[in-house]
Structures are given as structure tokens and as C-alpha cells.
Amino acid sequence: MIAAYLVLLIPLAGMAFFALAGHRADSGLWNIRLNAVNLLATLWLAVNVLREGTLLSAGKAFLVDPFNVYLIVLTAFVGLTTAIFSAPYMEHEKDIGRLNDARLKLYHAMYQGFMLSMYLVLTTNNMGILWVAMEGATLATVLLVSLYRTPESIEAAWKYFILCGVGIAQALFGTILLYYAAEQIGSEENALLWSVLYENAGKLNPEVLKIAFVFLLIGYGTKIGLVPLHNWLPDAHSEGPTPMSAVLSGLLLNDALYAVVRNKMLVDGATRSDTAGFLMMGFGLLSFLVGALFLHRQKDIKRLFSYSSIEHMGMMTFAFGIGGPLATFAALLHMTVHSLTKSAIFVTVGHAAQLAGTQSMEKIRGLIKTQPAIGWGLLIGTVAIAGFPPFGVFTSEFLVLLAVMRSYPWLAPLLLLGIGIAFAGLFRHIQPIVYGDRPEGQQPIKANLWPVMIHLGLVLWLGLAIPGFLADWFSQATILISGSVPL
Amino acid sequence: MNWLLAALQTALFVALAPLLAGWIKWCKCRLQNRKAPSLFQPYRDLLKLTRKQPVVSHQASWIFTTSPYIIFSAMVLAASIVPLIAVDLPTSANADVIVLIGFFSFARFFLALAGLDIGTAFGGMGSSREMTISSLAEPAMLMSVFALTMSASTTNLSFAIGHVLHEGLVLRPSFIFALFSLMLVAIAETGRIPVDNPATHLELTMIHEAMILEYSGRHLALIEWASQLKLLLYGVLIANIFFPWGIAETLAFESLSYGLLAVIGKLALLALLLALSETLFAKMRLFRVQEFLSFAYLLGLLGMLSHIILEGAR
Amino acid sequence: MNIGQLDFYTQAILSLAALVGLTSFLMLGQGRLLRLVFVFAVQGLLLALTTAVAAYSLNIPHLYISAALTLILKVIVIPWMLRRLALQMNIHRDVEALKNNTAVMLGGASLMLFSYYILHPIVQTSSIVMLNALAVSLSVMLLGMLLMISHRQAVAHVVGFMSIENGLFFAAVVATHGMPMVVELGVAFDVLIAAVLFGIFFFHIRTSIDSLDVDLLNRLSEVDK
């Protein structure tokens, strides 16, 4: 369990370090180092979980079970690779004078702060702390969204702040109701501890929990970016610095979904009905379809991919809503591959935008001719995110489709429609970007594409074969969530 | 013995073909009360052509010079499988009526290529039209073949004729339709009036003649002969499939000679009909040929349907 | 049951609840910033009072702490900060013309009804009388959102946001006698940070669109212009 504390302490220390030390030439490097160390810590934690199974800290403050352990490792991993990407990226931003030292200091401090809140969200066992950490994540990132101080970025940050704040407030109301329900069954102390609640979920008052879940779903759903609560998402993703977009898409959304699913488990236990599932399916499907449609109208490349994030989160929410073992497994897998792929894409997109000096897609052309590595990276990443095998996204979408065919066949055509539309929406924009002749004045830049290769490699690996321990975690989590093994 | 007979019959086919052409010409002249050339005029023409020195364009490739042989031998092959005076030939096992159609299209393919080979306007025009008409004629022909084979339940010509023969005189509506459609197809395929005018040169409506405009000498002879052979083939098909009576079933000499006389008689009659129609009708515009042929197709279809509906097989 | 049979403290809390509800109505109808902030402060005060009373009547000591937190944050710090900002940016004079105010008011009233109707099943399940006030807290939340929807001033949005928080605290008090301490502290901390960030953002917005009218923040949209 020490590992868990370590995982939390390192980013805390990092935040303090950056806040106090101010920006230095090697801040980027330090950021990388901190994340690397933390990755090691999380790996250690993972090893512990592998050895001893679910860990519950003294005082039950922290809980690490198969459901969140892989998310923790994923968080550390994406955090590290993004840090690797961000070091040269941010240097370049500073060189072209979009940023100054003060902001870079803020950036690095807040980067660690964000990581801290992410780890807290994942490790905590207390639903109240979960809420606090979620809000904390918003607070940590809101200033990064407006880092460039352009009118757009400030507008985006403001919307992000207000919408998420209001949304999260609703989540707090849901949490209070949860607490109330817990108190009814007289577990006064640690009545907000998830593990306790989960044990006697059966005794909780279903009426209360139903209403609580509505608030929780809407609250955390705002952070997931469920339509129609999604409006902050594309703005925040497109206006903030690209590394921020990468971690927002790759981690924040996942963790919000994680929070919802944790609560859903309680609600299902209490109500013994699919109400929660149906709500999630409805939201998920809506987000999926609308997100797919939005893809067609984009002009800004980062906006494009943030909408694709909405679409994918919609699919995950939908899958969790279906709730069978197959769908749950698929959703867990999809969380992983999506955050890997999407952060990789944002890395390439960031480079592409730097190389073209703009984010508007009409002006980015002929990437493959200009800088093959970036062009191919973007193209392959898009292929992966569009759900083509042998990449992992295909595996999860395949399983989702089959699960839908099993339980709700009449929804399958909608899903199919959405996938088709989303695919067309992505490629109609990406093809002209990567292909064709290079426009004059578009020069190659110094880019670090290792993160992209590693991520895509992992996604490829997950598509071809899921390693044993991960499969075990997935199936255990599946049992935890849906109550039965996938096939 | 049978093989020998088959070879003889094929030779007979080849030999008789010009005679039929001559006879048709003769009838036409008579009907248009002109002075007729002798029946054997076509033989003389062919002989003369074979003696002449063929002149070939500089642009001509090997396609042009080999096509006549290909076309002619394709026709001879076709002749070898169509029963003229006797059924159950050994050769007819080599190819059935569908292959027969195949032979025709083989010949047509090379004829059309030869037309295009020189690169004159006329040649291309002829080939294009020839291919058009044939592509319309083939479905119609197949339809009538269907109508026939559905009742005879074989595509092997000998067996089909044998079947009709043994059935005796049965009035099948399908056969009537098939007969007429086959006649129309034959007219189109052999390039007679009203589809094409064999007696014309350098006319903008010509089809067959346009393709062979560049040919001379023995090449021309072969092609002419092949087309006469084709005419005879269609005639024999019509005569022997629909009115097989008289054809020899045994290989006794008298039955064979009887069969020969019978088929000559039938052909003479058919040729007379053809000549009559050619005197009565005028050549039609190229783009009315499609109506002509779709009518043939319709007839074939009706034949097939009437076989299913009226003759209530099973 | 009849309120007459309840003990004094409960009566007090219920009436305070009524007053809290009233304050959110007042805010909803308020076009002048400074008054808005003032009413917000009053609401905070009422909330603090409620908490204190609850703490005393049920003698739950840690509720005193949250009462104190509320007093400091919601009554003193945040209103003072907002007021100062308003004065600095000298927007304290301009009055926001609220469209179809009465309709909004009626909507607010029906919201109260709605929240009662929603929470009815819960209220039925328990014997705690204070729970009746839960409906009020929910409606305070909803009214806070309505406030944000109906006002165009960024400051008003902050006030609405904070009053939503008030509603939450109120709910926590009446339903569950406050959250666990750690959560209380965390929430308070978040609120503080949020307030500070709001302060920062006012200046950014002001510099970028030299106004605090959020309707002018509409650069990022999907509607083809």
C-alpha cells in the first residue's frame, strides 16, 4: 500500500517543486523524471495488486482493485509519454514567443497538480474525496486551458470552468444523497467509503439512489462530455496547449467515466434494475451519434479529435450501460485503447499544427511529403481510432457490436450508422491533410515521435493479443461490475 | 465408319453452301423478273477469287491475313456438328448447340477485328454494327434454343433432332414460336434483307460487306464461302430441328440418299421463302434492327413460357 | 405532522430554510450587482445560522466548524471579493435588464414545487423532520442555475454558482448533518480556490472583451456564421 501513497506523494512534491522553484531550463526534463518515477511507483503498485489482489489501505481511505489499478498505470504511462512530448513542444512554444517563463512555471506545476488529482480520483475509496478530486482536476486544468491568454482560450476556459463547476455541483448533491442513504442503514462513520457501500449496497434505499444517480450521472457526465452536456469539451481541448488536450482526452474523461461506473455499481446493487443502465445507454448513444455528426463540420484539427473523443466516450458509456459481461469487458478495453490512441493522435496533431503554424485544417496539407513521420503517425493513428484492425479499438468496437446484437439488436443499426458517419467524418478531413503535395513554406520541425510509436505499438499489441495479466484484471473488473465472467 | 460419314457430311456441307446461295439468287432474279445467273455462278466466283493474287494493305497485321482461315474453319467446325442427312453423328458429341453459337461468335470476333485492322472508316463501321446486331441476336437465339431444349431436354443437336423425330408430329406452340424467332435470328445473323443487304457495296448502310471491303483473292473467297456456309447452317438448323422428317437414322445408303434429297428439298423451300421475303421487304434502318431482334427475343420468350404454361411439363 | 408539535430548534431550522429559499428568489429577480452580492451574503449568513442551530440542537460539534467555514467564506470573503472586483471594474452601476422577469419568477416557484415532488419519495422514507428542508435546498440549487441562465453578468454567474454551493451545504446539513470532516474541508478548499480563480478570470475576460457580459463570449461555436 506504500506504493499508493508514493503515487500520490510524488506529484504533490512535484507540484510544490515547480511552484516554488519557478521555471528553469530543465523543467520539462524534471517533469519527465517525476512522471517516470511515478510510473515506476504505479508499476510497483500493480505488482502488489497482481500478487495480493485488491488492496485496502488502513482506515479504508484508499482502495486499489483490478478495476482501477490498470487505470492508474495507464494514467502514469500517458502522463509520462505526454511529458516526453511536451518538453520539446513547450520549448518550441516558448521560442516562437507564445509563452513566457511564468506561464511555463504554472504549466508544469499544474501538470503535476492535475496528475495528483487524477491519482486521487482513482485511488480514493471515499466518494466525497472522489468528488473533491474531480473538482480539483477542473481547477488544476482551467488555468492551463487559458494558458495562451487569447480571447478564444479565455472564453474556452471560462466555459469549461462554469459548466464543469455547475455540473460537478450536481454530482455533489448526488453524493450527499448517497451519504444520506448510507446513513439510513446506520453505518455512521465511513458511510461514504465505496467499499463499505458496495458490501451492503443491497440495503440502500433504491428510491434515494435512483435520484442520486441522476445527479451523479449528470454531474460527472458533464466531465465525460456526454451530449448535451459536452459543450465545454471541444473548446477546452482545442484552445489549451496540446499536451493538455492529450491528457484531458486520455485521462480526465476516463476518470470521470470511472467515477460514474463506481456509482453505477452501487446503484445497481441497490435498485436491482437496469434504470441506471438505460440512462447511460441513452446518453451514450446520443453522444456517440451527435459526436459522429459533429466530426463533419470541423475546421480546427484539435476540435475534430475532441469530438471524436466525445463519440468514443459515448460508446464506452453506452457499453457500460448495456452492462453484460461482454459489453463491460469491451468498455474496459476501449477505455485503455482509446486513451492510448487519442493521446498519441494529439501528439502528432500538436506537431502537425506547429509545423503548419496553424490549427485550421484547410492550411495543413501534404504532411507525408513534408515530414513523413508525422504524416504517417497521424494517418495510422486515425486509422486506429476509426476502428480498423489490427488495432485495439477495433477489438473493443467489435465486442460492443456483438454485445448489442445479443441484448438490443434493434440498436445495432444505429451504432453501425454512427461508426460509419464518424469514420467518414474523420477521413474526409485527415486525407487531404496527410496526402498530396506539400505547400510552400511548410518546413519539417524537430519532433519527438517516440510517444506516438510506443502508444500505437501498444494499441496494435492489444489488438492482436491481450496480455494475460491485463486480461485477468479486465475479467476481474468485469466480474466486479457486471457480476459474471466474459464468456 | 461413323467418323468417315461425319467427315463426308461436313464436306457435303461445304460443297452445298455455294449452291444454296446460287439458288437464292436465282429465285430472287426470277421473282424480280430479271434474267438469272446460273445456279453455279457462286462456284465460279469462288474459283476465280482463289486464282487471283490477294492484295493486302500495308497497315494490315497478321490478324487481317489469318482471319479468313480462322473464320472459314470455325464455320466448317460448326458444319461438322449439325446433322445434315443423318442423326447421331460421333462429331456431335464434341459440341452442342451452345458451342455452335460459340463458333459463330468466334468467327464474328475475328471478322470484326479484321474490319478494324486496316484502320479505314468503313471497316470500323461494319465491325461496330456487326457486333451490335449479333449481341442483340444472341439472347434471342438462346431463348429459342431454350424453348427447344426444354422439351427435348438436351442441347446436343443429334439427340434433339432424334427426340423430335421419335415424338412424331406433335404440335407444340413453343416450337412454333421458337421456329419464327430462330428464322428472324437467322436473317439477322446471315445479313439478309431487311437487316443487311448482301448484294451491295459501298453503301453507308452496309454491315457485312463493310468489314470485308479490304479483302481480295483467296481471303475474300474464304470469307464469302464462310458466309454462304453460315447461311446454309442456319437453313439446315431450321429445317432439321423443326421438320426433321426424312433425315436418315440408319447409315444404310438408301436412307442416306433419301435424307439428302429430303434436306435439299426442305432447303430449297426455305430458300424460296427467303427470296420471297427479300423481294417483298425493303431493308430497314440500322436502329430499327433492335426492334426486329427484340421481337425475335419476345417470340423466343413466348415460346419458353408457352412451354411452361401451355404444355404443362410436369 | 403538525409543526406545532416540533421542538423549537426544528421550527427554527425550517423557518430559516424558508428564508434561504426566499433569498434565492430575491437573487433571481435582482438586476443590480452590488445588491445581488449583498443578498448572496445574507443567504450565506442564513446558511451559517442554520448550520449553527443544527449543531447546537443535535450537538454535533463538527457542524460548528462548517458553520464557521461558511461564515468566513460565503459571508465575508467571497462577497467582499466580489464587491471589490465590481467596484474596481466599476460595473457596480450598470443594471442588467432582465427579460420577462415575472416568467422567470413563476418558473422558480414551479421549480420549488418540482423539487418537492421529486424528493417526496425520499422525504417519506425517513422520520427526520428536517428532511422536509431538502426540497428547499434542491430548489436553491435549481434557482441558482436559473439565475446563471437568466443573468448575463459574469459576476452574477459567480454568485449563482456560489448559491448552488449554498444549496448543497444546506442539503448536507439538513439531510446528513454535514459531510464527513475531510470532505467538508476539501469542498471548502475547492470553493476558495474557485473564488480566487473567478477573480483572476474576471480580469482576463475584461482584458479580452472589455466587458463582463458572457453573451459576448461566443467565438467558439458550431453554427455556421
Add this chain to the structure above:
Amino acid sequence: MILVLAYGSILFSFASCLPALAMHQHRHIPSLSRRLGFDGSEDARFPVLMRQAVFGLMGLSGLFAILAGLSVLAGGEVLTGRIGLGLPWLPWHVRFDNLSGFFFLIIGIAVGAVSLYGPGYVSAYEEDRHPFAVLSLFSGLFIAGMLLVLLADDAFFFMIAWELMSVASYFLVAFQHDNPANRRAAFLYLLMAEIGALAIILAFGVLASFADGFTFDALREARLSTGWASVAFVLALLGFGMKAGLVPVHVWLPEAHPVAPSHISALMSGVMLKVALYGLIRFCFDLIGEVHWQWGLALMMLGTLSALGGILYAMMQTNLKRLLAYSSVENIGIIFMVLGLSMIFMAQNQSQLAALGFLAALFHAFNHALFKNLLFLGAGIIHHQTHELNIDLMGGLIKRMPKTGMLFLIGCMSISSLPLFNGFVSEWLAFQTALQVDVIGNGVLRSLIPVAAASLALTAALAAACFVNVFGIMFLGLPRSRHSDKAQEIADRGMLAGPALLAGLCFLFGIVPGPMIGLINGVAGQVLGASLPDGARLSWLHLAPVSTGQASYSAPMVLAGALIAAGICFRYLRRSPATVMRRADTWDCGFGGLTPRMQYSAIAFTMPFRRIFAKAWIIDEQVRKDSQGAMGQDVAAIHYSLQIQDHSWPRLYQPIERAVNKAARLAGRIQTGNIRTYLGYSFVTLIIMLWIIS
């Protein structure tokens, strides 16, 4: 052992990707090349070596595929295996039976020919514009994907292999991406592939929801109601038909196939479509199990439609490769039609005749693979030599490129199904199948099948016309452009060897189809559970599918007869030395000087068809006269322009596209940019949800 061969072929095709990557590294890291022993001086040799390495490995893969296919067809047993990849509870299942073996054979032959042809062909690409690394990388993946599809024995593996094939070929289509048209084609292609794949997944899903697990064995066990089975069938037909290019979902095909490099077009058009066919056969006959005659009817109708549509559209093309692609649509149509026949017979418990139809279909698939590859490779040669694909700018090539001309002629003859060539045999079998209609009780079918057969005849005749046009215009007559006048015979031996191999096979299987038919008979036996009595080849000489009494065809005898007849008249007629052939100028009606512009062009050649089948296309024909003189009485020049469009564009695709854009615009309205609206959304959502819940 046989599986080893199969794996071997796949591994080789994967291996053929590697040298390319090495080459790529070589271009970037000179040190590597030096380690490989290439210093700057002999750098030129390095790419050549790489090309040979890549295509050599490809050839090995093809060879192994042929061996594997033949050996499994000969042995006739079913081999199964597993690969330790895939989902934790679902490793990749592998199954290698006669059906897979047969298609392995097809792919093997095609790949072998291509690997002979490739090195010469790709040498034309300059490295920096069209990097050979990319080309060979994705070619290898493409071939491997196709082979894996044939091996797959569970839905998941099948889909992965299927999509690998699609995506790899997409990159190949987009290979020459500096041309916007190619990009558009690639996009369209990938879109259609994606939609088709989704349909296939759903089809599998329907089966899987009645079975336990995704292995094909489990799916075979699935017992579905007729309704669900039909749903699965329709989905599968949509998915596989999209890939196979059935009308009306064929539009991507004529766009995508031509723009890839020719040897890839050959593989896509000749082989990939067959893989789609394999998928449909596997799905309908093997997985679903019992078929219904309505399906057969649907298949037959669609097939007929595709056959006619394909050849009609093909006829109107002037771009050679587009034309060939459309003619692939036609041939696929024929195959599906005959397959539909076989399905009908199957449903009517006439398993023998079903086997006959099945045989005809597969044999035609095989033949089409042969001659379509041949033609595409030929087209590649011509493009390589004349830098021209518009047949109206060629002419007279037969004198300039006699060998290519010969090979191309063989291709044309077999595709227009002339006797003595393989195309004819399969069509003959198809007709024989159709002629057996009498055994069917259902009167409607009995009257519909002959109509379909007649349209098959029409198709064949049109095909003949189309390819007379192609060969005549391209190779005969006078050259219509400087390029075709300057054209030379191809120097590279390999580029002739590939097509020559295919041409030889075309002729061989046209003369002795017996052995091949015997092999396919085994496939039918395994898939349908019924095969023809050995009467299918009652002697090595004759081919009598049903019974000797009904029909028989003996290509060798026909060949012999033809040779005899031709020989006799040849001997006889050329006796006298007086009649030796004399060369002279073409007779020009005394007009004086024939120019190439006087001869018939392709557009002119097909004019009668345009007039007759006018409804089949959207024709935009314009004639503009520049008249001059005092009252503009005399015409100086006439400009003729002709656009011919496919019906399914405006009828099917553009509406969908418009609908999507409209929907997107509507969805865009959500995001007004005003934060109060957004707050309103979450407010209203909250209210509604609460209301729903209570």
C-alpha cells in the same frame, strides 16, 4: 504439413514487407547501407536488389500458396489449428479445407504472376515521389491479409484479416496520392470497405447471438429462425457484395482499382473480389447451413443486374483500367448469378445440379482471376510503354508490341468467352446449369431462370463487342497519338513472363478443363455435401456435366478439327506461286491519304450501343460547330464531347452524402457558443431526467 505450407506462404508475404523497411532505413541511415556493403558508388544497385528481394519473397509466398492449395485439394481432408493471438478466451482459430485451398490456389497463381511482373514494372517509379518501401510494405500486408481471410475459422480473426486486407489495399490505392482523384477514390473505397465490414460484423453478430461463441464451429451449430437467417444473409450479401462490387454498391470499384499501380489493380480486381466471393460462400453455404430459394433468386437477380450493368458501363469507358474494372463487375455478376442458381437448386433438393452451378461459379471465378490479371498486367505494360491509358489515343500497337499484343489478344478472347479458351468453359457450364431448369417445380423460377440465362447470353455478346472494341482500337488500325506511334515492345523479360504464364493457363484450362473441374468438384463435395458424378469428365476428352445424352463439349476435338480444317484450306489455297500475297496502300476511295483521324474511335464504335441502351447511362453528349464565312454557312471545326455517368451516383450516393451533411448542420445548431444556452441544456437535462426517474 499442409498447414505449414499455408503458414509459409503467409510468412513469406509478411517477409516481403521487411526489405522495404530496410530500404527505407537505408535511405535515412547511410551507415546501415555501408554495413550491408553498399557504399555510395554502387548505391544504384541497392534498390534493384531490394526490388528483387521483395518480389522474390512474394513469388515464394505465391508458390507456397499454390502448393498448399493443391495439396489440400488433392488430400481433401480438413486441417484445423490455432494461433495464440486474439482475445483471452478466443485464440485465432485456423481451418484449411478444400474451399480455402481452392482460393489459395487462385491467389497463389495471381501472386506468382505478379511477382514475375513486378520488378520491371515498379522500376518506373521514381523513389522520392512514390517510395517503393510504402508500396511493397502494403502489398505484402495486402496479400497476407487475403490469405489470412481464407484461413480464419472464427468471426474475430476473420474480421481482423478482412480489415487488414481492406486497409492495406486502401493504402495501395492511395499510393499515388498526389493526384486528387486518387485520394477521392481511396476515400470512397475505404468508406465502402468500412461499411461493408460493419455489415459483415453484424451478420456474424446475428449468428453469434444464436450460438455460444464466435468460432465458426459454434456458428455452424447456431439454429436460427428463417427470419433471422434471412437478416444475416442480407447483411452478409451487403457486406460481401460491397467488396465484390455488385451493382448498385459497386461504385468504389471502378474508381479505386484503376488508380492503384497496375500489378496491384490486377490483384485487387482479379483476386480480392474472389476473397469476397469466398466470404459469401463460406457464410451462406457453410455457416448458415440450409439456404432458401428466395436468397438464390435475390443473388441471381443481383448477379444478372451486375453482369449487364457492368459490361454496359465497361463498354463506355475509354480509360483502359476503368474499363477492365467495370468488366470485373460484370464477371462477378456472372459468378454470383450462377451461385444463385446453385442456391436455388440446393433449396429445391437438387444437390447434383447445385453442385454443377457451384462448380460453374467457382470455375468462372478461377478463370476470371486468370484473364483479368492477364489483362491488367497487359494494361500495365501498355501504360509503361505509351504512358497512356486512354484507348482512343492508341492504335497500331500490334505491330509495335507484337508479344504484348498476342498476350492481350488471348486475354480478350478468354474474357469474351470464345471456344477453346477457359472463359467459354465456365460460361458453358453456367448455361448447362440454367438449362436444367426443368427439374424445378416452381413455375415462376422456371420462367425466370431462362430469362436470366438469356441476359447472360446478352452479357457474353456485349463482352465480346466490348473487347473487340478494346483490342481493335488499341492494337489494330493506325496509331492515334505520338506516344503510341513511338511505342516499343517491352524489354523486361519478367514483365512478359508474368502475363505469358497467365495466358498459357488460360489456353490450357480452355483445352483441358477436366482436372480443374475435378478439383472444384471436391470443393463442392465438401461445401455442399454433394458433388457431380464423375461424369463431369466422362473421358479426358469430353466434358459432360449432366449426362452424355444431354450435352457434351470436347475442346481438344474442337481444336483438332479447327487445325485440320484450317490446315487443309491453307495448304490447298497457297499452292500456286502466282498467288503470293502482295502489299499495297489501303484503298482510300480515291480520296487521297487516309489519316488516323479517319478511323473509327472507341466512342464511335460503341455509338450504336449508346443509342440502343440509352437508358442505362446518364449520357451528356455535346456537339459544338465552329462555323465561319459570311453567314456562318461553312463549318470550320466540330467539337464533340461525351460524358457518361453511372446511375448509382446520383441515385444512391449523393442523396446519402447530402443527408449526412444536413444532419451535421442540424447537430451544429446545438453548439450556439453561448454559455447560458449551455447552462440551459444541463438544467433542462436535469429536470427531464429527474422527471423520468420519478
